[in-house]
Amino acid sequence: MSEGIATPDKPEPPLDAGDDARDLFSKFDPIIKQRQDLLDSGLEDPFGLVMERVLSPVTAVCNGRETILLGTYNYMGMTFDPEVIEAGKRALDDFGAGTTGSRVLNGTYVGHKEVEKALCDFYGMDHAIVFSTGYQANLGIISTIAGKGDYIVLDIDSHASIWDGCKMGDAEVVPFKHNDIEAMDKRLGRIPEGAGKLVVLEGVYSMLGDIAPLREMIAVAKRHGAMVLVDEAHSMGFIGPNGRGVAEDQGCLDDVDFIIGTFSKSVGTVGGFCVSNHPKFEIMRLVCRPYVFTASLPPSVVATAATSIRKLMHAGDKRAHLWENSKRMHAGLKTLGFQLGTDEPQSAIIAVIMPDLERGAAMWEALLQEGLYVNLARPPATPANMTLLRCSLCAEHTEEQVGDILVMFEAAGKAVGII
Structure with a gap:
């Protein structure tokens, strides 16, 4: 028997890790301390709020008290729409609770095809593919279409799902300064001739609620021979004459190769999607790993989504009212003396800038005690x-x-001393 190999009758003793072994959680120690310091100060955990009962798209019971919801991304209020809820109940009765399978096996029901048809009709595009989450949509599409030898040029403020899609693939990643058209142009100009190029942008950036100059950026991308993917998660349903997003609003939707979106914002349920006019797009169903190797959405979810999407096609009055809400609140907060993320309202997101995390958490709790829930966002996500x-x-x-x-x-x- 070779030296160092254990025999059945005399196993080697286990290695003694001792004090030098690395705790795999030690990398999180700064965040653990930061969170504990907040809790030790007597503040409620801003990332652990429990909603005991949801009363409507804009109200819930939190800590035993009716609370106005101002941090749910439920932009069009579709979560309690009677027709949407009824469609989900019917699907539960007719198809059961789940598919227990991938879309390429037993996980495609009639509802999955119907919601993809609704997306094609909504955007006026030829192809739509639905994922189990919006995160998976970015993860799957980006990692699949941009591979070894290709280049991804993206805004430095891109969502985590975009960055993770880049990391999962083998393409070279080239970031540029947020919303900087000239910087994007320079990055594209340095890419080797003949290389595949994908430019990834967002319509609305979720942290500050600012929009991208898509028309100018897409024109630059096309001049360099790049394909363009735009994530419209925070604009779909609301921005644009038909709610198709910033690309529609700026008149450049036809120049976008891939639109990524989610059902968890304006649509009011859960899931993600990509729509495209590319003639070869359907091959994604066989080559996109986050689509192939995960269970499909439950029948009730796709039924609610399809119903919601079709209703959003005719939601002009709701879009107008939401714009009025955004303008009024932005102006009111500015008048009160709060520092905001944008000079003017650009979307349904309004970011109020706090001096630091401690006072931000204190302000979050003070608002909750007043009866208002908002999101506390902290570095490194911001x-x-x-x-x-x-x-x-x-x-x-x-x-x-x-x-x-x-x-x-x-x-x-x-009360907190912010104003």
Whole structure:
């Protein structure tokens, strides 16, 4: 028997890791300490709130109290639409709770084809493919279409799912300064002749709620022979004459090769998708690993999504009301003296910049005690290491509720010393 190999009758003793073994959790120690410091100060965990009951798209019971919701991304308020709910109930009765399979095996029901048809009709495009989450949509599409020898040029403020899609693939990743058209142009100009190029942009950037100059950026990308993917997660359903997003609003939708979106914002359920006019797009169903190797969405989810998407085609009045909500709240917060992420309202997201994490967490709790829930966003997820109170308005917020929200912000801001 070779030296060092254990025999059945005399096994080798286990290695003694001793004190030098690395704790795999040690890399998280700074975050663990930061969170514990917040809890030790007596503040509620801003990342562990439990909603005991949801009453409507804009209200829920939190800590035993009815609370206005201003941090749900439920932009069009479709979660409680009666027709949407009824479609989900029918699908549960007719098809059961889940598919227990991948789309390429037993996981394609009639509802999956119907929601993809609804997406094609909504965007006026030839192809649509639905994923189990929006995160998987970016992960799958980006990692599959840009491979070894290709280049991905992307905005430095891109969503984590975009970055993870780049990491999962083998392409070279070339970031550029946020919304900087000239920087993007220079990066594209340095890519070797003949290489495959994909430019990845977002319509609305979720942290500050600012929009991209898509028309100019797409023109630059096409001049360099690049394909363009635009993530419209935070604009689909709301921005644009038909709710197709920033690309539609800026008149350049036909120049986009791939639109990525999600069902977990304006559509009001869960899931992700990509729509495209590329003639070879259907091959993605066989080569995209996050599509092939995961279970498909439950029948009730695709039924609610298809119903919601078709209703969003005719939601002009709701879009107009949401814009009024955004403009009124942005102006009101600015008048109160809060520092905001954008000079003017650009989307349904309004980011209120906090001096630091400690006061941001204190402001978050003060608002919750007033009866208002918002998102606390902290580094490293935020640009420039900012701490933000991120507010997302809904078409179902009434004019009176927006007024109440401003009163709550004023009271909490004075109590914490932000204003």
